[in-house]
Amino acid sequence: MQTLTVRHVTQYDYANPVVFQPHRLMLRPRDSHDLRVVSAELSLSPHANVRWLHDVFGNSVAVVDFLEPASQLKIESVLTLERYGIGAPVFEIEDSAREYPFVYSPDDRIDLGRMLDCHYPDPGNELEQWAKGFVAARPTDTMALLADLNSGIHNGFSYNLRHEEGTQAPLETLRLGTGSCRDFALLLIEAARALGFGARFVTGYLYDPALDGDAPAVVGAGATHAWADIYLPGAGWVEFDPTNGTIAADNLIRVAVTRDPSQAVPVAGGFTGLVGDYLGMNVDVTVRALAPEALAA
Numbered sequence: 001m002q003t004l005t006v007r008h009v010t011q012y013d014y015a016n017p018v019v020f021q022p023h024r025l026m027l028r029p030r031d032s033h034d035l036r037v038v039s040a041e042l043s044l045s046p047h048a049n050v051r052w053l054h055d056v057f058g059n060s061v062a063v064v065d066f067l068e069p070a071s072q073l074k075i076e077s078v079l080t081l082e083r084y085g086i087g088a089p090v091f092e093i094e095d096s097a098r099e100y101p102f103v104y105s106p107d108d109r110i111d112l113g114r115m116l117d118c119h120y121p122d123p124g125n126e127l128e129q130w131a132k133g134f135v136a137a138r139p140t141d142t143m144a145l146l147a148d149l150n151s152g153i154h155n156g157f158s159y160n161l162r163h164e165e166g167t168q169a170p171l172e173t174l175r176l177g178t179g180s181c182r183d184f185a186l187l188l189i190e191a192a193r194a195l196g197f198g199a200r201f202v203t204g205y206l207y208d209p210a211l212d213g214d215a216p217a218v219v220g221a222g223a224t225h226a227w228a229d230i231y232l233p234g235a236g237w238v239e240f241d242p243t244n245g246t247i248a249a250d251n252l253i254r255v256a257v258t259r260d261p262s263q264a265v266p267v268a269g270g271f272t273g274l275v276g277d278y279l280g281m282n283v284d285v286t287v288r289a290l291a292p293e294a295l296a297a
Helices: 106-116 126-132 142-156 170-176 181-194 292-296
Strands: 002-020 023-028 035-045 048-054 060-066 070-083 199-206 225-232 236-241 252-258 278-289
Touching: 023 035, 023 070, 023 252, 035 048, 035 060, 106 225, 126 170, 126 181, 142 181, 142 225, 142 236, 170 181, 181 199, 181 225, 181 236, 199 278, 225 252, 236 252
Parallel strands: none
Antiparallel strands: 002 070, 002 278, 023 060, 035 070, 048 060, 199 225, 199 252, 225 236
């Protein structure tokens, strides 16, 4: 078990006071067997009313109504979390699914629903053919296939910390050979779906053990991070991070899971003002491990 603190600050600046529309925040994880929320603080400026809900996926969402105009909007989330890693991952996949191709049970197919379907156009089957290129034989080992697909993105594409909003379509990432963590996660999800797997999008944070001087640096720390979940009977949802080429890594801090990246925006909302009022946005994310003496205090 490791105790981590996550500080996520989003700040918008405007030339004149503007009126803020309701905002939707996805910043708080759910408690689970591998992640426990010790404390969660949400600070907002200007003042606001906050109500909490669970979305269709069960994620914790804050809906914020700001009470006054302002020339600056600041949203600060501070989390203290206990992360329970599994160490060397062992996946007890059901016998029927250990080799690919396999067929999900009728119940699994109903429950996975649209997470089995590709969501983005692939008119020439370019993405599908690329994904099938990782199938060495039929049958083939299921985990080996998915590991190859994950590492294929990690080793075959260039990471680019894009500042544009949104996520690239999978075909665009495939053709460009470059993308952000969200782009790589979506490419993996669509490729897995093209092969018949149930897959979903995960957003959260990434702890960089290099901060403690005992591991090589990882890609994607210092910002929100994204990866993919792929469903394997018997093993459940397994985390694949194509940005770093890892599987079920202990340094992934899950906040929300969705069918599509557009449903997993950490801070979403708008404002009413004059043309040119918007001056820019700054996001700062830090993830730190708490030292034992800090915990004792």
